[in-house]
Amino acid sequence: MSITIGEVTIGEAARLSGVKVNTIRFYEDRGLLPAPPRSDGNQRLYGDDHVARLRFIRHARDLGFPLPEVAELLDLAHRPEAPCDAADAIARRQLAEVQRRISQLQSLAGELERMIGFCAHDRVATCRILETLADHALCATDHHAGRDATSDVAIGTASHAGP
Amino acid sequence: MSITIGEVTIGEAARLSGVKVNTIRFYEDRGLLPAPPRSDGNQRLYGDDHVARLRFIRHARDLGFPLPEVAELLDLAHRPEAPCDAADAIARRQLAEVQRRISQLQSLAGELERMIGFCAHDRVATCRILETLADHALCATDHHAGRDATSDVAIGTASHAGP
């Protein structure tokens, strides 16, 4: 018989996995997806296992795992007897990273909200948003510089002071 | 007189602004910072206005504004008579983007927490983390594909089905 069910082209694999065609080739190049057999006309032919692997990669990527960690997870996934501590560690590391990014973004959102709330919707000259950026610019690096910044510093296109 | 106070080298400007030397040159290249005058020995000489501008850029970048928007904000900042709606719009756009990223990351963290919570800390064969990735891999793209994925798909190195 030799029924090779589910052997699909790269385009079909892309459709089935939700990974773009170019990205599939990219993953192959990076060793995340083994090189598939080719047709007579040199076209890649993928089986269900490839497609499943692509979906695994896609999901892991959606969760924010960088490619090296995705590779690690894939590696673990096909060694069923290995202890799962490693996978746990990777997931926890990733969770910590994600939480770090969330709190970073939250303080950032808070500052943006404050900026927007203060905006008088008048002229740029009195715009709190730009003032905030300029003011913070002046004080944000006090730990770098001892010099007391004069408050009349222009943000404009630095016209160079004549010699 | 022609007292050109505060003319500093690039290294000093870096220290004062918190922007790295290479990054300052990069910003100049990208048109965010005007090319400063040079010394006899061809070295850049920055004034207070340049340093203030660098601090403005740095703060805007810290808030996550991409460079083109930073450029827009800088543009606005030195046109004091322009209405500040544009700055407001940029800030609001940025806030929306940040909030979008936060909620994305939060659902992501939720999923990671669920994965980790379910982990039996046994063998990979029963590891919920890897199963979650594989399972979701199988259902996550149902909207792409009509084909009902068989549940015995291996994630392992796609050994190609013989012809």
Place this chain on the structure above:
DNA sequence: CTTGCAGCTACAGCGACTGTAGATGTTACG
């Protein structure tokens, strides 16, 4: 006069793709 750091230009590299050019393969229609 030498030492050593700071600055100069120009370019390669990161991560994770995306998009393109130009050649070939495959398929549908007449």
Place this chain on the structure above:
DNA sequence: CGTAACATCTACAGTCGCTGTAGCTGCAAG
């Protein structure tokens, strides 16, 4: 069977926002 339209092939450039490097030159101190 021909042809048109589309899919795939390889190979490489571009994206973003830097960072780091190599191999120079400038400059202040001892």
